[in-house]
Amino acid sequence: MRRFLPTILVVLMVMIECSVLPVLVVSWACPMITFTGVIVLGLLLGRSRGLFYGMMAGLLIDILFATPLGYNAVLYLLAGYAAGIAGRRFQRHLLTPVVTPVVLLSMFEMVSVGYLYLAGATLNTILLRNALVRIAAGTVLGQALYLLFNLLLKPVWSRFAAK
Amino acid sequence: MPQKKKTKPNAKVAKTAKRQKSSRWGRIAFALLVVMTVIALGFFLVLREEGQQSVAENAVGTVFQPVENALSTVTRGIRGIINGARDYWTISENYQVAQQENMKLRMQLEALEEAQQENKRLNELLDAKTLYSSSDPVFARVIGRDPGVWFETFTIDRGTKDGVGINMAVITGDGLVGRILEVGLNYSKVMSVIDTRSSVACLIERTRDNGVMHGEIASDSVTDECNMYYLPKINDIIPGDVVLTSGMDGIFPKGLTVGTVKAVARQSDLSDQYIVVAPSVDFLHVEEVLVLREETEDEEGSHAVLHTPTPRPTAEPTPGTGEEEPEPTPDDPNEQTWTRPSAMPDTDEIPETESGAEPTPTPAPSIDPSGLKPEDIWTT
Numbered sequence: 001m002r003r004f005l006p007t008i009l010v011v012l013m014v015m016i017e018c019s020v021l022p023v024l025v026v027s028w029a030c031p032m033i034t035f036t037g038v039i040v041l042g043l044l045l046g047r048s049r050g051l052f053y054g055m056m057a058g059l060l061i062d063i064l065f066a067t068p069l070g071y072n073a074v075l076y077l078l079a080g081y082a083a084g085i086a087g088r089r090f091q092r093h094l095l096t097p098v099v100t101p102v103v104l105l106s107m108f109e110m111v112s113v114g115y116l117y118l119a120g121a122t123l124n125t126i127l128l129r130n131a132l133v134r135i136a137a138g139t140v141l142g143q144a145l146y147l148l149f150n151l152l153l154k155p156v157w158s159r160f161a162a163k
Numbered sequence: 164m165p166q167k168k169k170t171k172p173n174a175k176v177a178k179t180a181k182r183q184k185s186s187r188w189g190r191i192a193f194a195l196l197v198v199m200t201v202i203a204l205g206f207f208l209v210l211r212e213e214g215q216q217s218v219a220e221n222a223v224g225t226v227f228q229p230v231e232n233a234l235s236t237v238t239r240g241i242r243g244i245i246n247g248a249r250d251y252w253t254i255s256e257n258y259q260v261a262q263q264e265n266m267k268l269r270m271q272l273e274a275l276e277e278a279q280q281e282n283k284r285l286n287e288l289l290d291a292k293t294l295y296s297s298s299d300p301v302f303a304r305v306i307g308r309d310p311g312v313w314f315e316t317f318t319i320d321r322g323t324k325d326g327v328g329i330n331m332a333v334i335t336g337d338g339l340v341g342r343i344l345e346v347g348l349n350y351s352k353v354m355s356v357i358d359t360r361s362s363v364a365c366l367i368e369r370t371r372d373n374g375v376m377h378g379e380i381a382s383d384s385v386t387d388e389c390n391m392y393y394l395p396k397i398n399d400i401i402p403g404d405v406v407l408t409s410g411m412d413g414i415f416p417k418g419l420t421v422g423t424v425k426a427v428a429r430q431s432d433l434s435d436q437y438i439v440v441a442p443s444v445d446f447l448h449v450e451e452v453l454v455l456r457e458e459t460e461d462e463e464g465s466h467a468v469l470h471t472p473t474p475r476p477t478a479e480p481t482p483g484t485g486e487e488e489p490e491p492t493p494d495d496p497n498e499q500t501w502t503r504p505s506a507m508p509d510t511d512e513i514p515e516t517e518s519g520a521e522p523t524p525t526p527a528p529s530i531d532p533s534g535l536k537p538e539d540i541w542t543t
């Protein structure tokens with residue numbers, strides 16, 4: 001059962017973010033639950049599984065809700081992979097679960113804005129403020145998800161595991 | 164042993180003597196009490212004046228009044244405490260009952276308000292469905308949205324099995340929502356008009372100026388705005404003008420309400436001028452939509468989505484006999500040709516006249532003898 005738990009968590013996060021949250025909360029400051037969850041899974045489970053679950057989450061979003069197909073799949077895949085690398089390399093470092101979401105969320109925001117700018121959108125400085133708030137909210141959410149997933153998944157390589 | 168036998172009879176005698184003594188005192192006390200009673204009666208009854216208490220009554224009442232007062236006060240206090248406790252429990256129970264009833268009524272009220280809102284939305288959709296009945300509309304619900312704030316796409320619960328196809332227009336009772344972007348068996352993705360990748364051919368209802376509207380990245384969660392570009396005369400447009408679809412893109416039917424002009428941005432560079440359009444649809448709360456299914460079938464029988472309007476031919480010139488020279492193509496703008504009327508008189512179009520002469524008026528539009536309306540003729 002524990003083997004399928006990350007898959008269940010990924011599907012649950014996608015459903016909540018895309019079908020539940022838009023009905024309950026309408027705010028530009030709402031953090032990206034699925035993206036943050038993929039980062040946390042990468043931190044806990046490593047780069048290969050982070051890559052797999054990132055691709056699964058992104059592809060699911062692309063197929064069901066978003067367009068173009070592959071946009072979210074690639075971004076989530078890379079985020080999971082990068083989080084996995086950071087999680088292993090800086091496993092014992094205290095700020096790894098804090099710095100990793102900040103960096104990856106910032107890169108996601110920049111890529112999204114850049115893509116839209118190339119597609120012809122006009123930019124506004126207020127978007128920077130919105131992005132910073134979302135990054136902060138996502139980082140805070142990431143800490144909670146980190147503890148929760150660590151409790152549920154009990155990964156082999158865990159900063160909280162006994163030596 | 165002989166001493167004990169001696170004390171027993173002495174004790175009995177002493178007890179008997181004591182008893183006799185006490186009975187004697189009792190008799191004396193009783194006698195005194197009787198005498199006092201008689202005397203008191205005499206005071207109460209004999210020495211009593213009419214309407215007033217006697218001295219003895221007054222004395223007894225005065226002595227006992229503070230005692231009665233104290234007892235009465237204490238009793239009232241105790242009674243108040245008991246009544247208060249009883250009332251507290253009663254009120255507490257009634258409060259809990261009232262609170263539960265209040266919560267139940269509040270939930271019913273919220274449900275009724277929700278039903279009322281849904282009724283209103285569905286009535287608007289029904290009106291829109293009646294209005295666009297020729298476009299074969301189908302009702303759909305929004306079941307999911309794209310996460311994040313950069314893209315404005317959402318998913319509806321209709322797909323190919325419901326006759327939905329790509330590029331079909333999606334509307335609500337308030338106006339245009341977007342178009343079908345991708346379609347599955349039982350779901351479809353809709354790109355709303357506020358998406359940055361969206362382009363809608365629009366026109367200003369009052370001035371009939373055509374332009375192209377693009378969505379913008381949402382800067383907050385309250386307002387969604389679009390920018391409309393390529394307008395020929397931006398100075399004629401004022402905030403409050405209604406923006407409709409022009410049908411020039413071949414995707415959205417002509418005449419759908421898109422929004423209203425919110426602001427006009429006049430730049431030094433004419434190509435950078437645009438107007439800000441506030442969409443008429445509340446995209447934050449879209450829950451039910453209508454998909455306009457307009458499908459045309461070509462010769463092969465395949466279903467094409469929403470045909471592109473083809474230019475209708477003008478009246479074919481009848482071949483002449485060859486003897487008469489064909490009339491030259493009119494180059495002079497004074498010739499009676501149909502020109503698109505504009506709201507403001509353009510000084511450039513008024514031909515130069517001789518000094519002192521009145522300028523010739525704009526020629527009235529002439530209808531093509533084939534019976535077609537000018538706007539049906541698509542000229543390049």
